[in-house]
Every structure is written in C-alpha cells, then in structure tokens.
Amino acid sequence: MTRKKKEPNNYQLTNNCPECFAKGTLSLSFYPIVQKNVFFERHKAEVTHTMQCAQCKQQIYPVKWTDDIERVFEYYQKTVTPKAHLKLRLLSWVIIGLLVLLAVAILYYGAKVVA
Numbered sequence: 195m196t197r198k199k200k201e202p203n204n205y206q207l208t209n210n211c212p213e214c215f216a217k218g219t220l221s222l223s224f225y226p227i228v229q230k231n232v233f234f235e236r237h238k239a240e241v242t243h244t245m246q247c248a249q250c251k252q253q254i255y256p257v258k259w260t261d262d263i264e265r266v267f268e269y270y271q272k273t274v275t276p277k278a279h280l281k282l283r284l285l286s287w288v289i290i291g292l293l294v295l296l297a298v299a300i301l302y303y304g305a306k307v308v309a
C-alpha cells in the first residue's frame with residue numbers, strides 16, 4: 195500500500211524566516227494523506243505539513259518556529275479539514291460483481307435441485 199500526498203493547500207505567511215530573517219517568504223503547505231492499493235483508495239482525515247522559505251530555500255522544522263509562526267500555523271491548520279472516505283477501485287467492483295453472480299447462481303441451481 196503506497197502513501198501519497200494529494201494536491202497541497204498552500205499559504206504564504208508574512209512572518210520572518212527563522213533562518214535568513216527575510217520577511218514574507220515563508221510558504222506553508224498542508225497535504226492530505228491518501229493510501230492507494232490495488233483494491234481501494236483511502237483518503238485519511240490526517241494532514242501533513244511543510245514550511246519552506248523562498249529566500250533561502252530551507253525547510254523550516256517545528257523546532258525553529260517562533261511563537262508567531264506557531265499561532266499562524268494553528269490558525270491555518272484549523273482551516274484544513276479533509277474528510278476521510280474510501281473509494282473502491284475497478285478490481286474491487288469486478289470481484290464484488292463476480293461474488294454476487296456466484297451467489298445468485300448457487301441459489302438458482304440450489305433451488306432447482308431441491309424442486
């Protein structure tokens with residue numbers, strides 16, 4: 195089962211970068227988690243995040259966040275609420291259809307033998 199990141203929700207922050215101290219260069223991205231399998235595609239209610247500075251091209255980890263960045267992060271995190279759902283893929287529908295046909299055939303021929 196592979197875990198993939200779907201299209202991100204990007205936000206430009208006006209806070210100073212803790213690495214290079216440039217103002218307005220921080221980019222915050224939230225990615226909903228999607229697990230893909232041969233049988234189904236599962237969208238989880240969890241999100242991952244990354245913060246990057248456009249000036250110094252550094253990824254900013256939560257250890258280096260200031261109190262202002264943490265407040266802004268918490269605000270934007272509340273706005274991102276993906277819904278968890280499960281989507282069956284074609285192979286799953288084919289298997290379900292074959293099982294239904296098999297069950298109908300067993301019931302039909304079983305009723306025929308009894309009668």
